[in-house]
Amino acid sequence: MTSAKGEEPAKSLHDQIREDLEAHILSGDWPPGYRVPSELGLAKHYGCSRMTVNKVMTQLAGAGLVLRRRRAGSVVLPQRSQNAVLEIHNVKDEVLAAGGWYSHEILSRRVTDGGVDLSCLHRKDSVPFCFEHRVIALDAVPDARDEPFADQPPGTWLLAHVPWSEAENEITAEAADADSAARLGIAPGAPLLVMTRRTWKNGDLVTEARFVYPGGGHRLRARFTPTPG
Amino acid sequence: MTSAKGEEPAKSLHDQIREDLEAHILSGDWPPGYRVPSELGLAKHYGCSRMTVNKVMTQLAGAGLVLRRRRAGSVVLPQRSQNAVLEIHNVKDEVLAAGGWYSHEILSRRVTDGGVDLSCLHRKDSVPFCFEHRVIALDAVPDARDEPFADQPPGTWLLAHVPWSEAENEITAEAADADSAARLGIAPGAPLLVMTRRTWKNGDLVTEARFVYPGGGHRLRARFTPTPG
DNA sequence: GAGTGGTCTAGACCACTTT
């Protein structure tokens, strides 16, 4: 074994190419609207056949990262917001979409065994909007160790840095305990909407987050279709 | 235009094959554990190249319908439990999946202008589990006018009678008013998980339903992936 | 008209796992 962990089982060519293209897109190097090189161009660049890049581009299109049209070519799509699913949860975008002014504050931050443990208060128009507690796995996201999450809240930062392959949301309603009530500025016992989200990449847990909203004024919305397409 | 609606845009070969294999699996013709023919066998059967069936099988594996292993071949996986979505909401299945005994009661039923207006109490092990209020559009579902919903609750009946093309869920947490509290047998002011679901077929609203759950013991779960495969 | 993606082929070699 030449590698320390043996975590690299000789990735396939199309996996390598896909990761390379994902990096271009997620990093903003290729911003929304950017015209992706043609399949023939990519095949030449990577020194492989067109079928191989075709497979990659098909995957990226399925993931909603690019839009492909004949003759017009492939362009990078804006955001990553609405998949056919309970959209990937991003409190910042949620506030901005509602026309609010967004700010956040990291309340605590701690590096534990294998993970970064965070709590974060999100505000809309300076009013507490959502309390978030999150754990990020350092195996999956090593960069998180030294990231202060000052410019961007954790969820937004992660979306821009880590592609995900699977996610799960669990939603419950709970009565506010004294602690949550104080953080969110509501009465103890008031209903809370609590969403727990887990995100994986290739079977490895990337992050787990718990979002607590005051129940009254908040709604989670999911829009979807029965057929994958 | 030779076809009345022009709905058949000459499906691709791999789409046809995929639909054929899906039909075998979803119909139970190929039950869980069934050994799917090898790629070479399928290619011969469909008279196409192995690459084409390989693409199909890759999609089916991504959708969780089959498990593929080298040498061992592909086998049909059990269930279809996790759809890629907040699964279509069916209180009866939800109760049965939790190992409970399900019963329901139609509390009111009224035919209004263009719709059927229903309220229904769902019970798990004889205990109130969910209160549902629903409107069904008669334009989209004419059969609903005379359906008593005695054998099956409205949601289950609709799933079996009406295909849908689009749906939306909205979820909030609310404090129980006196009425809801009485129906569900909980204390007024206790947190409720409220889900409002709208379902369309080709742009026309089919039904709109509001489900009210006691917040404490209930969770809604959605599991999904960004890439179809 | 020409460039792009959509699809399909007929092979090939390899990795893995069961026999």
Next chain:
DNA sequence: AAGTGGTCTAGACCACTCA
């Protein structure tokens, strides 16, 4: 040892749509 999926190639033709 043999059969399976995993991957990749070097072409090919078509459909679409932009210029």
